[in-house]
Amino acid sequence: MTDVRGEIQFDHYDEAFAADPYPVLADLRERCPVAHSDAHGGFWVATRYADIQDLCSRPDAFSSRYSSVPNDIGFGDVVIPPLQLDPPEHTRFKKLLTPVFAVGQVGPFEPAARTYVADLLDGLVGKGGFDASHDFARLVPTAVLCQILGVPDDVELLSSLVESILANAATDPDGAAESGMILLAHVAGIVEQRKAEPGPDVLSHLLASEVDGEKLSDEEVIFVGILLVLAGIDTTWSTLSLAIHHLATHPDDQARLRAEPELLGTAMEELLRAFAPVTVARQVIDDLDFLGQPLKQGEMVLVSFPSANRDAVAFDRPDEVVLDRPNNRHLAFGSGIHRCLGIHFARMELRVGLEELLARVPAFELDPDVPVTWARGQVRRPTAVPLRFTA
Numbered sequence: 001m002t003d004v005r006g007e008i009q010f011d012h013y014d015e016a017f018a019a020d021p022y023p024v025l026a027d028l029r030e031r032c033p034v035a036h037s038d039a040h041g042g043f044w045v046a047t048r049y050a051d052i053q054d055l056c057s058r059p060d061a062f063s064s065r066y067s068s069v070p071n072d073i074g075f076g077d078v079v080i081p082p083l084q085l086d087p088p089e090h091t092r093f094k095k096l097l098t099p100v101f102a103v104g105q106v107g108p109f110e111p112a113a114r115t116y117v118a119d120l121l122d123g124l125v126g127k128g129g130f131d132a133s134h135d136f137a138r139l140v141p142t143a144v145l146c147q148i149l150g151v152p153d154d155v156e157l158l159s160s161l162v163e164s165i166l167a168n169a170a171t172d173p174d175g176a177a178e179s180g181m182i183l184l185a186h187v188a189g190i191v192e193q194r195k196a197e198p199g200p201d202v203l204s205h206l207l208a209s210e211v212d213g214e215k216l217s218d219e220e221v222i223f224v225g226i227l228l229v230l231a232g233i234d235t236t237w238s239t240l241s242l243a244i245h246h247l248a249t250h251p252d253d254q255a256r257l258r259a260e261p262e263l264l265g266t267a268m269e270e271l272l273r274a275f276a277p278v279t280v281a282r283q284v285i286d287d288l289d290f291l292g293q294p295l296k297q298g299e300m301v302l303v304s305f306p307s308a309n310r311d312a313v314a315f316d317r318p319d320e321v322v323l324d325r326p327n328n329r330h331l332a333f334g335s336g337i338h339r340c341l342g343i344h345f346a347r348m349e350l351r352v353g354l355e356e357l358l359a360r361v362p363a364f365e366l367d368p369d370v371p372v373t374w375a376r377g378q379v380r381r382p383t384a385v386p387l388r389f390t391a
């Protein structure tokens with residue numbers, strides 16, 4: 001991470017950074033408004049809360065065409081809507097998708113999600129311990145997303161494809177592309193099926209919908225489906241794993257949440273703030289000056305929401321987890337026009353996951369005999385959170 005001149009050669013795929021990014025991010029916030037790294041062909045990094053809000057509010061200057069560094073995460077040069085669209089195209093998709101993900105849409109999914117989570121935990125609790133990332137957090141959002149897509153039997157398939165695409169994005173592009181193509185063919189197959197036999201699922205809804213008098217093409221529906229799989233699984237999986245990792249390593253917070261379950265709403269937001277998993281990227285549209293730094297057309301800027309959420313200018317005691325923190329205006333779900341569409345689903349999944357975990361599983365800590373391991377890249381996640389019960 002630090003080169004021979006003592007300068008930081010920032011790489012979000014670095015293993016040590018994945019395990020603990022916060023000292024590096026604090027150093028960047030302190031030293032340079034926009035840092036530069038030579039890794040992955042070169043890119044800039046924005047780390048401060050106010051700068052990131054400003055950057056995300058300027059889609060005319062910072063394009064979402066490529067939302068990762070490196071650019072290709074397994075689908076070649078295709079554009080994934082709405083994530084990789086700028087206005088006015090982005091506006092059309094957002095109009096179509098916003099009602100599907102509105103807060104009122106979540107309720108009908110909660111009972112089945114709760115039953116799934118309860119059954120899953122009841123199966124795990126007899127074992128004396130389990131891996132909270134792989135055996136639990138991975139399956140919670142995948143099960144909900146499979147309901148949203150109307151493919152309840154696809155839980156294993158979809159979570160393993162997502163894992164493979166994101167894990168391989170920078171280190172094994174061919175492996176990522178192979179999984180990307182399997183996912184593409186699978187979602188295309190579901191869309192074909194829904195065209196023949198529409199159901200109450202989101203893809204049937206998109207096939208039937210019109211925005212400004214225009215229907216979406218089959219290809220557009222397929223890529224929205226792919227985005228939901230990519231954006232809806234790994235993110236909540238990561239947040240839930242990070243939250244459980246915190247509770248396993250901070251017995252006081254775990255005991256407090258068990259004793260004061262009414263705290264869960266604010267606690268969840270605080271865990272999202274402290275452990276925001278998602279970093280995004282933007283591409284510079286035309287040469288411009290950003291915070292005194294000339295940026296050139298086509299250059300990439302990494303946008304670190306995890307760093308913004310630890311900025312002392314925006315948050316009191318930013319490195320502490322304060323379960324009842326008031327006025328928590330964190331950026332874990334992003335900022336500006338691309339702010340997460342799945343917020344209400346994500347909050348339901350996190351709430352149900354944590355409520356059932358604390359109700360059904362005895363007090364837990366990390367198993368010292370099994371290492372915690374970390375996924376590398378733009379979504380930070382412990383790939384293994386080995387728990388053992390202490391009560």
Ligand code: HEM
Nearest residue numbers: 082083231232235236239278280333334338340341342346
């Ligand atoms: C805790 C869980 C989640 C986190 C932390 C999260 C975070 C984010 C972030 C940071 C963005 C902004 C991307 C950007 O600016 O380029 C985003 C966008 C998005 N998220 Fe989420 N997300 C979560 C869960 C979900 C879920 C469950 C779904 C769907 C079921 C979802 C669907 C989307 C979609 C469709 C977008 C694209 C919005 C647009 O481009 O206008 N997310 N999410």
